[in-house]
Amino acid sequence: MQDRRTIVITGGAIGLGRELTRIYCEQRHRVFICGRTEVALEEVRAMHPEAVPVCADLGDPDGRSRFLDAIHEQEGSVDLLIHNAALQFSHNFADGCTPVERIETEVLVNLLAPIELTTELLPLLGQSSEGRVVFISSALARVPKKSAPVYCATKAGLSNFARALRYQLEETSTRVTEVVPDLIVTRMAAGRGDKALSAFEAAQKIVSGIAKGENEIRLGRVPMLYALHRILPDLAYRILKAA
Numbered sequence: 661m662q663d664r665r666t667i668v669i670t671g672g673a674i675g676l677g678r679e680l681t682r683i684y685c686e687q688r689h690r691v692f693i694c695g696r697t698e699v700a701l702e703e704v705r706a707m708h709p710e711a712v713p714v715c716a717d718l719g720d721p722d723g724r725s726r727f728l729d730a731i732h733e734q735e736g737s738v739d740l741l742i743h744n745a746a747l748q749f750s751h752n753f754a755d756g757c758t759p760v761e762r763i764e765t766e767v768l769v770n771l772l773a774p775i776e777l778t779t780e781l782l783p784l785l786g787q788s789s790e791g792r793v794v795f796i797s798s799a800l801a802r803v804p805k806k807s808a809p810v811y812c813a814t815k816a817g818l819s820n821f822a823r824a825l826r827y828q829l830e831e832t833s834t835r836v837t838e839v840v841p842d843l844i845v846t847r848m849a850a851g852r853g854d855k856a857l858s859a860f861e862a863a864q865k866i867v868s869g870i871a872k873g874e875n876e877i878r879l880g881r882v883p884m885l886y887a888l889h890r891i892l893p894d895l896a897y898r899i900l901k902a903a
């Protein structure tokens with residue numbers, strides 16, 4: 661067994677986060693997770709004594725505080741913080757009836773919560789000899805699709821935040837990784853594409869990239885998409901527009 665580390669995974673009870681939680685719990689690390697779905701959190705608690713599930717909505721300041729309080733109560737460093745939780749809503753700004761509350765929730769959960777949690781947990785990450793913050797972004801940060809403008813904007817923001825944070829932490833012991841997934845078979849990607857990765861496969865690649873200390877982990881067809889975007893950007897935009 662490796663040294664027991666303290667790991668924080670937002671949205672760690674469902675989808676990709678669930679697989680990350682499983683892998684790190686099987687390695688016997690202590691894993692703090694949050695989410696809104698009590699039953700999913702309880703399932704994780706029942707299967708993994710190493711997990712510390714906290715029912716918390718990251719779109720709500722009280723939820724963010726509750727999650728942070730649970731992490732601070734453990735009185736130790738944080739070795740790995742994975743910003744995984746996110747929401748994706750379809751919007752059509754052309755039809756003039758985009759609910760503002762949905763926009764707000766998407767921005768809060770996908771962008772503001774990771775920035776706020778990072779700010780609050782940097783001191784604990786700094787206490788670790790090899791602290792790392794991981795942001796799960798998306799290829800849509802670079803090549804957006806038509807149906808989810810707010811999601812694409814939040815992921816572009818997250819991606820840029822990750823890079824700028826990496827610059828700022830260069831002289832510290834805390835490292836920053838951005839993960840750019842391909843489509844993954846989860847609730848978020850339901851019914852889209854037959855070339856999707858399984859959550860298990862994606863999580864394994866992420867854990868392995870983190871262990872190697874990679875700054876950026878591009879999954880599946882993302883390297884190809886980014887190369888196409890560099891050479892023929894209009895073609896890349898056309899392909900992803902209707903994704």
Ligand SMILES: NC(=O)c1ccc[n+]([C@@H]2O[C@H](COP(=O)([O-])OP(=O)(O)OC[C@H]3O[C@@H](n4cnc5c(N)ncnc54)[C@H](OP(=O)(O)O)[C@@H]3O)[C@@H](O)[C@H]2O)c1
Pocket residue numbers: 670671672673674675676677694695696697698700716717718719743744745746747769796797798799841842843844845846847848849
């Ligand atoms: N699936 C894909 O094809 C794909 C592609 C590129 C990037 N990604 C990224 O990969 C990450 C994982 O997504 P996924 O595919 O696993 O999606 P998912 O199955 O929908 O899971 C999303 C996770 O986020 C949590 N979450 C959502 N809203 C929350 C809130 N307000 N407060 C706390 N937790 C919240 C969910 O838990 P609750 O519902 O219980 O709150 C769940 O654990 C996301 O960052 C996503 O943007 C996914």
